[in-house]
Amino acid sequence: MEFCSSFLLGFVVVALINWNGSNALSSNYYEQTCPMVESMVTNAVKKAMLNDRTVPAALLRMHFHDCFIRGCDGSVLLNSTATNQAEKDGPANISLHAFYVIDNAKKVLEAMCPGTVSCADIVALAARDAVHLSGGPSWVVPKGRKDGRFSIASETRQLPAPTFNISQLQQSFSQRGLSMDDLVALSGGHTLGFAHCSSFQNRIHNFATTQDVDPSMHQSFAASLRRVCPMHNKVNNAGANLDSTPTTFDNRYYKLLLEGKSIFSSDQALVTNPTTKTLVAKFADSRQEFEKAFVESMIKMSSISGGGQEVRLNCRVAN
Numbered sequence: 452m453e454f455c456s457s458f459l460l461g462f463v464v465v466a467l468i469n470w471n472g473s474n475a476l477s478s479n480y481y482e483q484t485c486p487m488v489e490s491m492v493t494n495a496v497k498k499a500m501l502n503d504r505t506v507p508a509a510l511l512r513m514h515f516h517d518c519f520i521r522g523c524d525g526s527v528l529l530n531s532t533a534t535n536q537a538e539k540d541g542p543a544n545i546s547l548h549a550f551y552v553i554d555n556a557k558k559v560l561e562a563m564c565p566g567t568v569s570c571a572d573i574v575a576l577a578a579r580d581a582v583h584l585s586g587g588p589s590w591v592v593p594k595g596r597k598d599g600r601f602s603i604a605s606e607t608r609q610l611p612a613p614t615f616n617i618s619q620l621q622q623s624f625s626q627r628g629l630s631m632d633d634l635v636a637l638s639g640g641h642t643l644g645f646a647h648c649s650s651f652q653n654r655i656h657n658f659a660t661t662q663d664v665d666p667s668m669h670q671s672f673a674a675s676l677r678r679v680c681p682m683h684n685k686v687n688n689a690g691a692n693l694d695s696t697p698t699t700f701d702n703r704y705y706k707l708l709l710e711g712k713s714i715f716s717s718d719q720a721l722v723t724n725p726t727t728k729t730l731v732a733k734f735a736d737s738r739q740e741f742e743k744a745f746v747e748s749m750i751k752m753s754s755i756s757g758g759g760q761e762v763r764l765n766c767r768v769a770n
């Protein structure tokens with residue numbers, strides 16, 4: 452009996468170690484098996500950026516959306532099938548794009564080191580490169596993620612919405628092991644890219660029964676957004692840049708946020724709480740402090756573990 456229980460205990464301990472071990476990421480994961488992985492991904496991102504300046508923003512957002520649903524397991528890359536609508540076709544992901552950049556990197560890597568580099572790792576590396584090649588910081592990306600086999604459109608409802616207030620944002624982030632500090636730093640991702648009218652419509656039309664426009668918005672800024680996005684907007688790709696330097700990774704987003712010139716309610720929410728507001732002010736003041744915090748939080752977000760089991764051969768299809 453005693454033997455039996457200590458055997459069982461031993462088994463549980465080993466299982467736990469293995470479980471942790473198999474989930475642990477490491478910076479030199481491909482050192483022996485695919486030493487060129489990082490430069491191949493960087494090349495693919497560089498090449499795509501030359502033709503399309505919106506690529507870095509798309510890659511950064513792609514990684515965030517991947518990690519927030521089922522952990523960073525490449526589930527965002529899977530295509531819908533006859534019987535399943537995948538995440539990328541969920542409402543929150545309709546405007547995700549630049550998936551071809553991941554495909555291009557994967558093609559080169561499959562030729563070089565077949566069946567070795569996961570799609571989820573490629574997304575994490577591409578997001579890092581997107582930031583760095585836009586003038587932001589670089590960092591060492593822990594690697595060794597596995598690709599998942601499932602992607603379900605309805606699960607994208609678990610992504611934070613641009614209409615969220617600070618407690619909804621806090622809840623969404625804490626469910627994934629991320630703090631309020633991470634929330635403020637990672638929202639700085641909105642230094643890059645663009646938003647469609649529908650994403651900030653709530654702030655500029657029918658905001659409340661007595662106010663058409665969100666009063667926390669800078670007046671002439673709100674007026675300019677209303678001109679681009681009228682109440683019954685019919686232009687599909689009308690919208691606004693997330694800050695005034697949308698292809699440069701800088702701390703402008705935080706400076707504008709303090710002036711009431713942020714795009715989403717979820718951005719504005721960061722100055723409604725004294726603790727997060729202090730951080731916003733710190734990042735507005737110091738690009739260096741922002742970059743340091745951003746890197747730390749990106750590594751945390753990019754380590755949210757998923758239930759991935761395989762290295763996909765084609766990033767759009769489970770093996």
Ligand code: HEM
Pocket residue numbers: 505507508509511512515546548611612613614615620637638639640641643644645646647648649650693715717
């Ligand atoms: C805090 C909660 C967040 C909310 C509610 C949110 C919401 C949104 C929305 C609604 C858009 C515009 C979609 C569109 O209209 O096409 C957007 C764009 C973007 N988001 Fe966020 N986001 C959040 C956090 C993040 C994080 C953590 C990152 C990355 C670290 C990020 C990076 C981006 C980027 C780069 C874009 C521009 C995409 C492009 O131009 O293609 N966001 N976000």
